[in-house]
Amino acid sequence: MQHGKYRFIVGFLAVPLGLYALFVVWPFVQSIYYSFTDWTGLSPDFEMVGFANYARMLDDEIFWKSLRHSLLFALLVPVVTIGLALFLSFMINVGGRRRRGGPVISGVRGSAFYKIVYFFPQVLSIAIVALLFAFAYNPDSGAINSLLRAVGLGGVQPLWLGDPDLALWAVMAVIVWSTVGFFVVLFSAGMASIPLDLYEAALLDGANRITTFFRLTLPLLWDTVQSGWVYMGILALGAESFAVVHIMTTGPGGPDYSTTVMVLYVYQKAFRDGQAAYATTIGVALLLVTLAFAALVMKLGRRERLEY
Template sequence: MKHKRLAMNKDTRLTIALFLIPTFVFYVVLVVVPIFQSVRFSFYRWDGLGPPTRFIGLANYKEILHDQVFWKALKNNLIVVFVSLLGQMPPAIFLAIILTGKIKGKSFLRTVYFAPQIISTVATGYLFYYVYEPTFGLLNQLLRSLGMGWATRGWLGDPSIALYSVLFVICWKYIGFYMVLFMASIEGIPQELYEAARIDGCTSWQTVRKITLPLLSPTLKTACVLSIVGSIKYFDLIWVMTTGGPARSTELIATYMYKKTFLSWQMGYGSALAFCLFVIAVGLSLLFMGLSKINRDVSE
């Protein structure tokens, strides 16, 4: 008996190992080890050819602190964080509340609002590149035909507005995604609560404020963290539509890091930038989770 149990244990242990090894080999080799290597590379001046040899300590990080472009990019990243939160969450919540109510054609509308999420970011980026195109672009043509020729501009060519033009597209793409998250959460709220509210004579606004929004807040918090981390590491649409230009007006840390690394081949500096991005992303989401916890404790 004892012998048999031992044998089974051995078999079980073997199975556990067999089932975990492939996952962890991939994960450790291509995710975990590179993070540490990235930190190590950031202490070198290195053009990427051969192994890194010129150890310069923290010099790359010192340079970052004095790098105007980095601060510009960080500022743009923070704009992306705020505009994404303000431009995606309220409309997404609003649409989710309407579409979970009694409304005609709601499944059709949900399908349409989610559709931008299906299309690849690259296709989306070029689609809007041609919407914003100054001469033949859809937007300027529309403005002209409405007699608003004064409002036309190079939406991606004008440094004062390019970032917001791209941000509109980011919101366009993600509102449907967050809307669906919120719809799932609202549909999970027990109907009895709404019935009780109705019997008590609550207006629909009161019901939303007292029942839907409070019960939505855990999902909202998750959504905000997703959006913040996503905004800090954002790359795709900016790279496709403006590659950070004009005049760095849409430069983000991720695009700057990419240019430094793979266009100027300053791989040590690129590694340092990547590590800063990592720290900022983790830091901001921890900060947000901490703040919302304090907020909750205070309101309780």
């Protein structure tokens, strides 16, 4: 009987695991292999060059800039996004004041409307969001500088994407704006599953809203927060940062490589410069950074599971 059960499990998993190995694992293996060659990506002919690409990468100033920018994306964007989403979710679900004749625990007025507003950016593709903000950041006719002029701050007219000191922060703000709504809905669903009796008991014991959030809501949502942190970090290291930087910035990646991130640098080396082998080398470094980030978050975020 047991033999038949294991045979069924193996048979059930064989096809999905085979597809995963073919379309996910094998490309990674190929990338690592090509990183030891001089392949251009255009010609089928290439030679093994050993660690020459890795030595070149370690001496590449632009690579180190892109690595630094990617690490900023991975560290700051998830913290700001998840922190803001937790605050908004808490206010929507349990942060409101008690109204006459209403429940003791409730969200702020209009919480259902706020959920729709916060989730709206998820309806738009990241490419459309990037284009909209590229127009908004325009120093002459953009909405942001026009608003500053309208409120009497005409002397404060940043170049935004044209300023090497501001461009990276402006790009990160777009990613936060476009993704925070998803986590608001995700955390709201988690908070809605927490029994209201726990909040009422905490309030009766004299706990205020801040104490309730840190001692009750956050511990019970920690597994969701940790998963969201890893997911957001991977997005910031990969597709989200590439799309926003590629569409919004000059170069792209400018000015003066001030917004170049690793995934964009991989794209430029592979498809603009015809250096596919070197691009895969940077891709291997990006893979290691992503794995290290996920492992670090899982390690630091490990705590005893709470149940209710």
